Amino acid sequence: MPDFLPIAYFEGQFVPFADAKISIATHGLHYGTGAFGGLRGTINPQNPHQVLLFRLDRHCRRLSNSAKYLHYNLSADKIKTVIKDFVSKNKPSKPFYIRPFVYTSDLGIAPRLHNIEKNFFVYGLEMGDYLSPDGISCRISSWYRQEDRSLPLRGKISGAYITSALAKTEAVDSGFDEAILMNSQGKVCEATGMNIFIVRNNKLITPNVDQDILEGITRDSIVTIAKDLEIEVEEREIDKTELFIADEVFLCGTAAKITPVKRVENYHLPADKKITMKLKEKLTEITENRDPIYKDWITVIDV
Numbered sequence: 001m002p003d004f005l006p007i008a009y010f011e012g013q014f015v016p017f018a019d020a021k022i023s024i025a026t027h028g029l030h031y032g033t034g035a036f037g038g039l040r041g042t043i044n045p046q047n048p049h050q051v052l053l054f055r056l057d058r059h060c061r062r063l064s065n066s067a068k069y070l071h072y073n074l075s076a077d078k079i080k081t082v083i084k085d086f087v088s089k090n091k092p093s094k095p096f097y098i099r100p101f102v103y104t105s106d107l108g109i110a111p112r113l114h115n116i117e118k119n120f121f122v123y124g125l126e127m128g129d130y131l132s133p134d135g136i137s138c139r140i141s142s143w144y145r146q147e148d149r150s151l152p153l154r155g156k157i158s159g160a161y162i163t164s165a166l167a168k169t170e171a172v173d174s175g176f177d178e179a180i181l182m183n184s185q186g187k188v189c190e191a192t193g194m195n196i197f198i199v200r201n202n203k204l205i206t207p208n209v210d211q212d213i214l215e216g217i218t219r220d221s222i223v224t225i226a227k228d229l230e231i232e233v234e235e236r237e238i239d240k241t242e243l244f245i246a247d248e249v250f251l252c253g254t255a256a257k258i259t260p261v262k263r264v265e266n267y268h269l270p271a272d273k274k275i276t277m278k279l280k281e282k283l284t285e286i287t288e289n290r291d292p293i294y295k296d297w298i299t300v301i302d303v
């Protein structure tokens with residue numbers, strides 16, 4: 001079991017994590033009518049009594065937008081206040097992950113979003129590496145990413161994660177660490193909880209936001225950082241076969257940070273990961289608040 005932070009936010013108040021319990025009849029549990037966020041908390045290496053949150057505003061805005069898809073009016077400001085209080089109350093001393101969640105909390109059946117109670121909770125857990133930082137193997141999933149015309153892919157809708165779960169288990173069962181999913185057009189989309197970048201001829205390439213990817217906050221940050229580092233960035237469709245001959249491939253996300261890919265199917269990628277490592281180093285520097293240029297991306301909370 002993960003090490004959960006001791007205090008959760010549940011039904012409008014802060015309570016011990018063990019007391020934050022929902023009923024088996026909870027509507028959102030049955031229909032996937034929830035949406036979540038995920039933020040990493042870093043302990044400031046220069047001051048153990050400070051927690052650093054990366055791009056808190058963006059995370060709160062994305063969750064507020066996800067809530068809109070569920071017909072739930074929850075402002076980004078409200079989410080932000082709760083998350084800051086949550087961190088202050090828990091006083092974490094190790095790297096951790098925050099999971100805010102919005103959902104249809106009514107007890108009852110029949111899938112719908114109208115005339116139904118919604119709610120919001122937040123809990124946290126300690127989190128080290130999500131995937132091996134030394135590099136991973138990926139298979140091309142037989143499962144395809146859903147289409148935006150079937151569900152709002154710009155939201156982190158909980159029900160959508162059945163596809164990620166199927167793809168991850170398929171990958172692990174067949175001896176790989178992770179899965180790369182194609183979109184319905186057969187173009188490279190993303191991994192089970194991460195966006196994807198490739199490098200070809202010193203150019204960084206990633207699928208565009210209109211290609212059924214999640215609008216990842218790490219992805220967005222990498223595009224900005226790369227441009228600042230004068231690395232050329234192209235946001236465009238990627239063919240599956242480009243993965244096999246890429247100079248570098250990496251996955252990125254809040255949990256995974258920047259994770260190099262060593263192998264896609266049976267294609268071994270070059271060991272030299274120059275651009276990946278340069279971006280990874282810069283992202284670490286930023287999340288640890290060591291780069292004043294990006295200090296607006298960091299929220300400092302005294303604990």
Ligand code: PMP
Pocket residue numbers: 038156190191192193194195214215216217218219252253254255
């Ligand atoms: N794609 C999916 C499906 C995800 O669940 C995540 C994790 N939130 C990402 C991409 C990466 O997004 P972010 O960088 O905002 O964590």
